[in-house]
Amino acid sequence: MVHRHHRETYYVVNEGRLLEFEKGEAISRVPSATEQQMAFRFSRFGEKGVQLDETLRGKLAVAMTTGTGGRDPDSGDFGTSIPAGFTYLGQFVDHDLTLDRTQVGIGEPVSVEDLVQGRSPALDLDSLYGLGPDHASSARFYESDGRLKMGTTLGVGFPPESLANVDHEGFDLPRAGEAAGGTRADKRAPLIPDARNDENLAVGQLHLAFIRFHNRVVDQLAERGVPEHRLFHAARDVVVKHYQWMLRTDFLPRIVDPDIVERVFTRGRKHFERPGYIRPGDLPTMPVEFSVAAYRIGHSMVRGAYQWNSVFRTGGPGDIATLGQLFRFSGTAGNLSPGPDDLSDLDDPNSGASLRLPSNWIVDFRRLFDFGEIGRDDLAVPEGEFNETKLLDTLLVDPLATLPTGTFGGLGRPAPPPIQRNLAFRNLTRAAMVELATGPQLAAQMGFKPLTEDQILQGNGGAVLEGLSDIERAQLVEHTPLWFYVLREAEVNEARPGSLTGVGGTLVAEVFHRAIEGSRRSIVKHPGWRPSLPSHRKGRFTMTDLLLFAFENDPELLNPLG
Numbered sequence: 001m002v003h004r005h006h007r008e009t010y011y012v013v014n015e016g017r018l019l020e021f022e023k024g025e026a027i028s029r030v031p032s033a034t035e036q037q038m039a040f041r042f043s044r045f046g047e048k049g050v051q052l053d054e055t056l057r058g059k060l061a062v063a064m065t066t067g068t069g070g071r072d073p074d075s076g077d078f079g080t081s082i083p084a085g086f087t088y089l090g091q092f093v094d095h096d097l098t099l100d101r102t103q104v105g106i107g108e109p110v111s112v113e114d115l116v117q118g119r120s121p122a123l124d125l126d127s128l129y130g131l132g133p134d135h136a137s138s139a140r141f142y143e144s145d146g147r148l149k150m151g152t153t154l155g156v157g158f159p160p161e162s163l164a165n166v167d168h169e170g171f172d173l174p175r176a177g178e179a180a181g182g183t184r185a186d187k188r189a190p191l192i193p194d195a196r197n198d199e200n201l202a203v204g205q206l207h208l209a210f211i212r213f214h215n216r217v218v219d220q221l222a223e224r225g226v227p228e229h230r231l232f233h234a235a236r237d238v239v240v241k242h243y244q245w246m247l248r249t250d251f252l253p254r255i256v257d258p259d260i261v262e263r264v265f266t267r268g269r270k271h272f273e274r275p276g277y278i279r280p281g282d283l284p285t286m287p288v289e290f291s292v293a294a295y296r297i298g299h300s301m302v303r304g305a306y307q308w309n310s311v312f313r314t315g316g317p318g319d320i321a322t323l324g325q326l327f328r329f330s331g332t333a334g335n336l337s338p339g340p341d342d343l344s345d346l347d348d349p350n351s352g353a354s355l356r357l358p359s360n361w362i363v364d365f366r367r368l369f370d371f372g373e374i375g376r377d378d379l380a381v382p383e384g385e386f387n388e389t390k391l392l393d394t395l396l397v398d399p400l401a402t403l404p405t406g407t408f409g410g411l412g413r414p415a416p417p418p419i420q421r422n423l424a425f426r427n428l429t430r431a432a433m434v435e436l437a438t439g440p441q442l443a444a445q446m447g448f449k450p451l452t453e454d455q456i457l458q459g460n461g462g463a464v465l466e467g468l469s470d471i472e473r474a475q476l477v478e479h480t481p482l483w484f485y486v487l488r489e490a491e492v493n494e495a496r497p498g499s500l501t502g503v504g505g506t507l508v509a510e511v512f513h514r515a516i517e518g519s520r521r522s523i524v525k526h527p528g529w530r531p532s533l534p535s536h537r538k539g540r541f542t543m544t545d546l547l548l549f550a551f552e553n554d555p556e557l558l559n560p561l562g
Contacts, residue, residue, distance in 0.1 A: 012042050012434075013285055040098070041120050043285035045272060045507070046437030046445055050479045056472050057432065060484065061425035063463045064394055065401035082254050082498075084306065084387035085368030088202035089251060089543060090298040092210075095196045095203075096127045097515055098291060120283040123247065123512070124240050124519040128210050130193035133232055140191055141174075146232035147218050148211040149174040149191060154356040159317035163561050164360035171560060172357040173198055173208055175331060185349035188331040188356070198332040201325075202306075205363040213550035214239050217533075238532070240521040242541050245531055248523065249540040252512060255297065255392065256505045257496055264509040265524075271446055272510040284518035287511065289442065292431050293482035294507045297500060299423055300487055301389040304397040309364040310561050313385055318360070323399040329361045333404045346404045347415065364559040365551075371544050374536035379555060392498040393491035394462035394484060396424055427483050439485020439503060440478065448502045451485065453477045455492045462491045 052060070098121065130138030133146055143149055151172035155165050174191040181187075190198040197207040217235045226234050252261045268275060272287060307313040308321035324343050328334040335345065335352025345351040367387055371379035380386075390397065400423040419425050443450040456477050457465055463484075468476070480488075486504025493501045500508055517524040531541040533549055551557040 012044055012288065015044060041283070041285045042291065043273075043287050044437075045287040045289045046442050048435040049438040049441050049482075051432040051435060052428070052475060052479060052481060054429070054432075056468075056475060057428040057481075058419055058425060059468065059472070060463075060465070060476070060481070061419070061422050061428055062401075063465050064424040064484075065396045065398060065422060067395070067464065082301070082389040083368060083370045084301075084303060084389050085202075085206070085365070085543065086251060086254055087298055087301040087303075087389050088200070088206055088368075090255070090295075090301070091199075091203045092127070092197060092206050093123070093247065093251070094295060094298070095194050096123055096125055097121045097295075098286065120518060121286040121511075121515045122284070122519040123244055123515045124521055125210070125236075125243060127194040127197060128192075128207070128214065129236060132236075138193065141193060145218070145228075146235070147215045150208065150211055150215075151175050151191075151356065153359040153362060154354055156358045156360055158360060159311060162311070162317075162360075164311060164358070166359065168359050168362060168560055170212070171208070171359070171362045173204055173211075173331070175355060177355060183349040184335065184352055184355065185331075188336055188352070188354075190331050195332045198330050200327050200333060201329045201357075201361060202363070202368070204330055204357075205365075209365070209547060209550050210239075210243075213546055216550055216552065237521050240519070241523055241526075241529055242531055242533055242546065244516050244519070244521075244523045245529075245541045246543055246546055247512065248516070250542040252509060256500045256509050257493075260501070260505045260509050264506075264513050269510045269513055271506060273514050284514045287507070288434050289437055289482055290507055290511045292427070292434060292436055294486050294500075294504050295511070296427050296483055297392055297487060297490070297504065297508075299396055299400060299427070300392050300394070302397055302400060303387065303390050304399060306387050307367050307381070307385040309360075309362060309367070309559070311360045313367075323397065327404050329357060343402075343404050360561070362560055364561065365547055366555075366559055369544050369547060371548075374542060374544050376536075376544070376548075379558065391461075391491075392487065392500070394459055394487045400424070428481055431481055431483060436482055439480040439482050439488075442482065442503045442507075443485075446503060446506065448506075451480070451488060451492070456480055456485075456488060459488055460492045460497070462488065 128148070130141055133139055133142040141148060150170040151174040152170070153168045153172045155167045157165060176187055176189045176191060178187055180189065189195060190204070192198070192207060196203075198204045214235060217238050218231060221231055221234050221238070222228075248261070248265055273282075273284065302323065304323055306321045306323075306326070310316060312318040312321040312325070314320050322341075324341060328339060328343060328346065329336055333346065334343075336354040336357055337352035339345045339351070364381070366379050366381050367385060370386065371377075401421070402418070403421045403423055403426075437445075440450050457473060465473075465476070482503075486500060486502075486507075489502045489504050490498055490500050493499055495501075499505070513524060516522055523529050530539075533541065533545070535541045535545045547558065556562075
């Protein structure tokens, strides 16, 4: 079976078909009434497109994961000013959008309202909250007072005589532990609604930051006298709306042309589920073009190595942290334990000595988000030790050509063929399986000037497409896979190199707008809402504002290893 990076089954509502993936093939069938009710709601924005064959997809994937276009993958010289934390914030958001929250309650009663709402895309932090503290299946994520549980790291001997030698309460995700029984993978499983948020250490530490954010809001509201029976729901309302405002004013304008974001959020959607084509009260759907292609842009922003903290950095006691180590020191894809560089031990669910995150791997958030942007120069790291994203283009760093099997549901299974570990190949193949619309198709549908043949084949410092026959080149130009197309759009964007524009930028901004509109708590439904928590830029609430509040404005909590 070819496993997804995100989802196994797609119910496409405007086709009434259920697409399932087995043995590398897509099986399309008419679902039962029960399956229709239980399925996450996908839609098709464009018509089905002509797909590249497997050989050409393989060549394109290899080109996308070979070389760096002349950019040093470890230097930070990527021609981008986007702090590297936004790569993994984007992954956290993706998991929030696509979480089927009713799946956390298998075997438990779920109301019809929760069932329908929970299977529609929304930006309401279901991946953080699950079904809430009062639901039997989600109660294990919570303390008795409505705060979310946190875990404790494991003190280790390296470096000697350092803050890494002791346990740190509140700096790991909560985990199942020995009481869970089963394999070691079962015991280190995170106690959070969406285990995908422990696929790598960066997204795991971000999830933990959102846990802290919720808990700090709970504390603040309790101090203000909010009654206990209202405390959780009041806190969630504050947290979700500040999160949405942060996405609208900080995250989206960094990855999408800001003019597109401003137009969509002030004048509304022109293409996807636009007013007049949906009925009042209709819940959003998730276009497969967004899920399978347009929003997989974050894969291009991943670095090959990170200045992680005072231990794992250039010139530190340990070497600079590799991308492989961020997989290794997670509970879903990794085993929270040191091991070989090729990650070969991670395929064994009983590998690894540790069931908790080692204390020397706690993140230093000052290295992932730029607090200098909001005037907090006291939180700056030494020159050369701040991480920026890799430029958003058609290249992926080499480690993404050899994914650990735990990142796509293959843990404990026979090893797949090498090409199936290549993330670019997996993305292109998933698109082919759902017969996704191509880039040129959507450009014509949306009224955008299409990329030229030279822009598609040559680009601007991205993937070098060598070794293609004339026939293959012609096929690639005519039927450019949507994921590759939106990355090329960003790559050749002269006004803002590395920003989504055209097809990709518009589709991403409009899907975000629609998902916020369809959330139970929504800044789109309440356009007069403004942040109430401290912010350092008028009209905005940034990720650095969120982190400062979550970590009590305390540098020692933002960077507990010193």
